[in-house]
Amino acid sequence: MSDVWNVVIVSGVGTLALKATGPVLLGGKPLPDRFTGVVGLLAPALLAALVAIGTFASGQRLVLDGRVLGVGAAAVAIRFRAPVLLVVIIAAAVTATARVLAG
């Protein structure tokens, strides 16, 4: 079994185990009220981290490159209620243009 297939199998089985723990083990039991306040904030915290990493991280380094302009343009588009697809296209187009102009 090659390295690549080991990654595919471990990642696939592990991810399904992570996802299924709640639905299969918890079943239909509702969460305690105190806990809902916490999990409600999990999405914004993780999504913001994904935005920050995706915009500034290059491996383990933090860099400023064309992505900053692309994501900034996306933020403006979101502000003006542009559809998601347009937001994504704007981000890619602005970033690609910035890279061409920067040589």
Added chain:
Amino acid sequence: MAETSGDRGFREGAVAVVPMAVAVFGFGLSYGVLARAAGMGGVAPVVMSATTFAGSAQFAAASVLQAGGAAATAALSALMLNARYLPIGVTVAPWLEGGFWSRLLHAHLTVDESWVIAAEGTGRWNPRVLLAAGMGLWIAWILGTLGGVLFGNVIGDPARLGLDAAFPALFLALLMPQLRTRERVTEVAGLRIGAPPPAIAALIGAAIALVLTPFTPAGVPIVAAGAACVIGLRRRR
């Protein structure tokens, strides 16, 4: 937002997911190109998209392999990026119906985008919307990966097309609607801050991720950012 989880159905989920599925198809293309360039071959990336089914994790695994990292490191970074699916799975669990296989299917189709689309507010999730949105995203992700693997040479370098910026832009589009809440003030450790709790959690999460990036392996900063949600612990509901 609807008061019950029964107002929206499979059709609404399928319609709502279309723009995101098109975007996810585009990411699938770039993933297929990158995975092929990382030496994963043509079949493994498509199988990984059908099973792991998580963009950021798969991108991370491919980039670790491309950088010459060990298989164990690649798999671990993918799993750390997906650790958020443990609490995310817990949030949807109470709203799922049916037996073991139905629950397993819903769990597999729970990804960031389908989770957000299926949210009904106040900690409720709609299982039919989740199923429809998840299926649409799953098909788009697999077809995109297949396209990227097959036509990688034509598409060229994903970074040249700015596709690496499309990912944070998508996550930003998912984040922004969540920042608007009825609560205008957050109480943290006795301090009253004039901003809604999700906005504070987002700022703390982003700060944790950026501070940890130079010092920890890929994936750890994002998992650690989840700790920001503890500011919701002391809030009375």
